[in-house]
């Protein structure tokens with residue numbers, strides 16, 4: 001056998017306080033990200049979701065230098081729209097060559113990748129590919145046609161009230177601003193620094209439009225108050241994929257392996273239906289739990305992190321990410337941003353590709369933050385490179401605003 | 414004018430609620446064992462996991478817990494913009510019941526967190542559904558709720 005199964009588990013998730021500095025824990029073997037790929041992002045009227053997914057799978061495997069025949073685990077991030085009654089997992093298991101797969105995982109990208117790493121570390125599978133692609137439909141209400149009679153939707157669905165995801169984040173922002181005395185101008189700072197990062201990313205959708213100011217955000221047209229257009233992520237087509245394998249296999253590939261030091265996921269609520277009072281408890285919710293577990297497993301502390309990819313579907317999201325993850329205190333997320341810590345040159349450059357606000361949001365962008373962190377750790381980021389980046393973290397979140405979360409901690413060898 | 418906004422699928426598990434609206438009641442499952450109200454309805458109480466819950470009319474008193482003015486809505490809501498979506502916290506305790514819905518008769522610019530609300534009802538013509546809206550708590554209770562609340566079927570606009 002090439003590796004020993006873990007007879008002694010040295011991984012014990014611990015509270016953040018008192019953790020030793022970054023020191024990877026002993027494990028049966030080490031998982032690593034070997035390949036990443038993003039298709040063109042934007043309006044792609046000539047593409048299908050399927051072809052974007054296939055391009056992404058092939059592209060990430062090529063980046064890794066691993067042939068498709070070695071793939072024995074899949075994490076499809078899209079629903080199957082190919083064969084009625086077939087799950088995406090069944091469809092792709094067959095499409096990729098009818099070879100037996102050892103892992104078929106679901107969930108948000110960072111959390112699913114954390115579980116894939118455990119599967120690889122413990123010998124359940126060898127090469128896992130996470131992939132997504134979407135073309136030709138929109139997430140926001142631009143994509144909603146006028147019906148000719150009242151459609152019927154599930155009983156407590158927000159669609160009955162003309163609400164949609166943006167509305168939920170707006171409700172979250174309104175309550176947050178009320179409780180902590182934060183202003184819209186404070187939230188807008190997130191859009192400003194991520195746009196600047198996008199201007200340094202030639203592949204970003206909004207970078208060519210140049211920098212924006214807080215005033216620009218405040219003067220952009222309202223979508224769901226208090227959120228304006230420039231508080232909202234993009235709504236475009238695109239695809240991406242991530243390949244994970246053992247560090248041994250990754251080393252014989254094309255690129256420097258990016259180690260997966262640990263990860264975790266957490267969820268506590270349903271899909272944009274319910275919420276409880278308080279919305280901002282001191283003890284935190286899903287993002288806090290996933291972060292504490294992931295940092296505990298990886299054996300890192302906040303100050304160790306060189307670069308971060310934090311989910312930023314709206315300006316409010318990043319502010320809350322920073323607080324829930326423990327980079328600052330409750331109510332002080334905007335201050336953290338204003339102090340420049342998230343900007344290139346700051347202590348933890350965040351969303352260096354321009355994020356979902358200014359780089360791309362293609363429907364389920366859950367893997368995009370991880371891909372940018374991988375590129376940073378490889379030193380591939382050109383003008384927006386964080387010098388000497390060795391340790392990075394990605395956070396993916398979703399559902400009824402911070403209702404589910406996945407955190408992944410990555411490092412250079 | 415035909416009502417084109419999404420309406421609920423009424424099924425055996427939720428029929429009591431929608432029947433309640435038609436009868437002028439906002440019914441919430443109340444746990445027979447621990448006494449907690451549960452919103453949105455789930456098959457068992459979230460506090461104690463008891464399946465013994467009874468649809469119980471609540472006071473209809475609520476306050477604005479959060480709100481948003483929607484300027485860009487799905488197609489059927491285009492004529493209403495900007496319209497208000499509120500999260501309203503029901504008076505019932507201890508488990509918080511936070512209900513998402515539209516307002517009626519309130520200028521969206523007058524909304525504030527903590528504003529007292531009252532649940533009112535609106536029958537949808539040509540459909541088998543009565544829906545709920547949030548009105549200002551101090552708004553006059555109309556003699557004929559149907560007539561007053563069916564104003565052009567535009568619950569979110571300024572009445």
Ligand SMILES: [Zn+2]
Nearest residue numbers: 444447458461
């Ligand atoms: Zn109970």
